[in-house]
Amino acid sequence: MRIVLALGGNALLARGQALTAENQRQNIKKAAKSIAEIAKDNEIIVIHGNGPQVGMLMEQNAVYHEASPATTPYPMDVLGAETCGMVGYMLQQEIKNIDNALNIATIVTQTLISADDPAFSNPTKFVGPIYSQEEATSIMMKSDKIFKADGDKYRRVVPSPQPIDIVELDQVETLLKADNIVIACGGGGVPVEFKNNKYRGIECVIDKDLTAELIAEKLNAEMFIILTDGSVYKDFGKETQQEMKLATPNGLAQFTFPAGSMGPKIDAVCKFVNSNKGDAAIGSLFELNNIIAHQSGTLITKGEGIQYYS
Template sequence: MVAFGGNALWPDPGYPGSQEERADRFSEALFRLLQEGEGAALVHGNGPQVGMILLRIEATRDRFPPESLDVMVAETQGSIGYLLARSLRSALARRGRVQEVAAAVTQVAVDPGDPAFSRPTKPVGPCYPDDQAREIRERCGWPLMKTPRGWRRLVASPRPLQVVEMHTIADAVSHGHILIAGGGGGVPVVQEEDGSWRGVEAVVDKDLTAALMACSLKARMLAILTDVPAVFLRFGRPDQEALPRLSTAAARRLLEEREFPPGSMGPKVEAAVRYAEAMGHKALITDVEHLAGALEGRDGTWVER
């Protein structure tokens, strides 16, 4: 089971060539994790891509109706899934390997009563200057957060309860296929009393969705690829310290002490802890460049029970 962020792969999403090159690099790195013929599930982030869609919607709002956030997530699952599936198939062909690769639009059930809906904390989309932020707040009613680069929209980030298409994903992986699923944490949906489903305006954390899927699949390992080589204490300070190994007990204590930012490394550590405690296997947190070294025990952070 592999999870990786949109920023880690595509920090400049406006340039398609760059996206393709980074997808190719990721595909090559992935084969350090996969045994030949082994099935796998991949969960990708979509932050920059959703930001692009929001910019496009804002630029064309006088001509076209806006999309809801759940539809934006589904849209990015299709575009990113296509790029990755194509790149992975090419990497397989270069190795003379025959293996099915597919991308699936994936829904994730959340609780409509989740406290996150009354306390939006997840920033999405571009940064707006003060005057535009005031106009957007009046027109759309969005909660906004001030950042050093401007104002950003805040949305709810409820916890994932169930991957709706989990049986299909598990069946594909058990047959040795590579499935790109749960992109952006999955399209957030809630189930009504009559059994019907509806999308909600929210963003589910992709790493928590990846941990949920990894446990359902009984995956032998969860690898979380981000844009830093390891988990650090005092990150960004002159005395920052990389953690090559982290017990789940120590990780929980550090999470309670808010050592890891809730919007970045915090969910990754929490996801690794959930998987390691539930499955008894190790979880790895590193970046693409240090993946080979991490698998040899030289880089990255291994989280274990």
């Protein structure tokens, strides 16, 4: 079975955890174990998030610029490409360490977007570390950065335009056919515009779940899985919360999910299911085998209604 796995940046670096290479390495070891367990019997494409990682590089850029004003910060598309190498390298190495017989390839991919996308007038994508409301307000007063609430904390938000196409799609397909686990479209892919017969980077972050859905459709995946903190919930965080076992696009349409977190995930899985390519699921990174067996997480499929875990 051909499976596209979308790994959230926060699944690879837990919320509130220090942005160190060692912390990321330990989390990636756990992710690698889950991926390796299903890799022998399936074709796997891994798309990882990069919110914490690219945010850290942005913060480092800003500090370096203060110390050396002549050194201008690198643009976000370049930082996005850096995180493709950073996370891809660690994933590639740790999967190989678990099973040396597996072939793994990381490819830096460009994702085509439109510079006229309305997302540029309403930034929603969370990047970087978390801050208190007071810290976020202080930073906004001193810069052009925009922060929004993410739970009870605040994080920076940037534009998140819709992905249109994957420039290196043929290369990903070639690697899959050569029996590789392919790590591609890291952070949603490096955002580029094609204009006057040339590609150029755009200052934004593409939602990796939407890019993962796009590549799942284009590569005819049979299952699309978003791995994050856990399942989809009704009334998440409230005393009345209920964990969804099975959901349908029609059933999910009755709920409103946060635009900066679960909202794009729901949009992505519903779009894939409605494409009639296969089923989708949302669940914990550490329950991957059980998600595939429909014993954990939330399965999204055609039909009507919602079923909850008892």
